[in-house]
Amino acid sequence: MKRHLLLATLTTACLAPLAQADITRVGFATEPYPPFATPDATGAPHGWEVDITRAICAAAELECEIVTTAWDGLIPELTADRIDIIAASLSITERRRQTIAFSDKYYQTPAVLVGAQGIDLAPTAEGVAGRTIGVQSASIHQAYVLEHFPEATVREYQTQDEAHQDLFAGRIDATLADRLVLEDFLASREGQMCCELKGEVAHDDATLGEGIGFGLRQEDEALREALNAAIAEVRADGTYAAITERYFDFDIYGAPVE
Structure with a gap:
């Protein structure tokens, strides 16, 4: 080297x-x-x-x-x-x-949707219609949800950890973030208790970069x-x-x- x-x-x-x-x-x-x-x-x-x-x-x-x-x-x-x-x-x-x-x-790395176990969710506009999705404020994931999931309710958080906490507490239905960040959450005690991977969203250069x-x-x-x-x-x-x-x-x- x-x-x-x-x-x-x-x-x-x-x-x-x-x-x-x-x-x-x-x-x-x-x-x-x-x-x-x-x-x-x-x-x-x-x-x-x-x-x-x-x-x-x-x-x-x-x-x-x-x-x-x-x-x-x-x-x-x-x-x-x-x-x-x-x-x-x-x-x-x-x-x-x-x-x-x-x-x-x-x-x-790709953006993925993680949601509460046992509820019907999919990483599409139809699959999250009427649901509340938590995203980090000023992030590409916030931009993606606003652009592609018009019938979902968006809840903003200062940090992704805060979105994880509200997902665990049942105050939101799902969160959209980077795959590796959400895999780390799913491996935690809280993530294993509450949530599951719902899938990867379709990539869009304009919002996800x-x-x-x-x-x-x-x-x-x-x-x-x-x-x-x-x-x-x-x-x-x-x-x-x-x-x-x-x-x-x-x-x-x-x-x-x-």
Whole structure:
């Protein structure tokens, strides 16, 4: 594996308007999103996405520092120059491209519907008509439900964990989210007691996006090129696979880019 003169260092810091010029500030959400990024007792995030970001920073020879903020504040923090990169499972969509730029994708997993056991639900407009579906606010899954499930009632949550709690309590009928996040919930004690997988929704690039990429300011072309080269490098040299196999038993990169 190629050795780099400058290794990336990821440390947790509070948001601040100023940072040293040679530090690349990488924004993660404060909300837990297992197994991608979950904060420990100190607030420092850990998980697959943190490890992959660390490896990509190293490959790009960037000295990276983690800063955390609420999910729906990440794009405003980026455009206000308080962070330089968003690394928080941000889907690449045309709507977001109107405000920010993206790196190449670094993973892509499907959206699935999970609902209460014993009730008739399907991941289609007809299959959820009249039902209440919980989604994380400002997420692609919220956009999908609003676009494709017009006869369902949508309930928004600040975090996906809150949707899980209400699903377990019977206050909603289902939730739509990333497959891996919901598989993690279904494996929990509460998930096993209450819920089951109802199926994968039909993919729609306009709402669900073209994969997960790093969010960047539109003018930061050099940084985008550095990240794209680093993503390709960690994919080619085995680093990506080595990190992924610590968390998953399949390659979550998804279909190759055409």
